[in-house]
Amino acid sequence: MTDPTAYMQRTRDYYVALGYGPPYRWAHFDVTPFAPLKRPLAETAVAIVTTAAPYQPGKGDQGPGAPYNAAVKFFDVYDGPTDTMPDLRISHIGIDRDHTTAEDIGSYFPLAALWRAAEAGRVQVAQRYYGLPTNRSQRVTMDEYCPDLMARCHRDGADAVVLVPNCPVCHQSVTLAARALEQAGIPSVVMGCAKDIVEYVGAPRFVFSDFPLGNSAGRPNDPDGQDLTLGLALDLLEQATTPNTTTVSPLEWPGDPAWKQDYSNPAKLSAEQIAARRAEFDAGKAKARELREA
Secondary structure (H helix, E strand, C coil): CCCCCCHHHHHHHHHHHCCCCCCCCCCCCCCCCCCCCCCCHHHCEEEEEECCEECCCCCCCCCCCCCCCHHHCCCCCEEEECCCCCCEECCCCCCCCCCCCCCCHHHCCCHHHHHHHHHCCCCEECCEEEECCCCCCHHHHHHHHHHHHHHHHHHHCCCEEEEECCCHHHHHHHHHHHHHHHHCCCCEEEEECCHHHHHHHCCCEEEECCCCCCCCCCCCCCHHHHHHHHHHHHHHHHHCCCCCEEEECCCCCCCCHHHHHCCCCHHHCCHHHHHHHHHHHHHHHHHHHHHHHC
């Protein structure tokens, strides 16, 4: 396995190249909270926290391979039942569109894998899942989203939580949420693809998959691999005894590992491409502002 992508530095370099500054300061803490399971894993109701968005008809392409679509961003925590598979998409966030298409919900929302684990008697499925907005504002995430998420988990009796991010900022957001949940006594584990961000913020438990962003729950169209990835997360909930515990998935992304050099890499972009990316980003910010103020 080659070294994981340095997403914090890559993101800093990218936005500086686009003309934004000063560089973004990622959240960081010296101490990480940790809450052990209160009962055996087989009796534990595990909930999923996702940064995916519900499909919104009439708001543009949100399907496999869709370009970035700011029109479907959301700005409040939401939840839904886990007895049926919801229609959740990730067109609104910065996944690796050069190397993955988000064609398989199982690669970013592990509900089917959680069902299978429950059928095998390993765990219980919490009655609801939760959607966490992605926000560059750490204050908004910690002061608004995290308390709302904790209240919903307590309301619904979720005993533990698996958090599944997609974009770089998603990884920060869910790690902040994991920390808040642990402080409230709810054990958590982050499943993600941006190792540097999750470990820098400080996750109590973390399963790292060295895959393109958008595949935190496993490779697409690989249910066995998705079951393995969730299984590693359940192992951590059951076996970890100290915070900042990371498990590295043994699975590898198929093909040339050069994909790691492509995501938001200004060294690979022409001046014209950088200008186009800047225009796209400005348009996305304007759309997000419009949605927040609506």
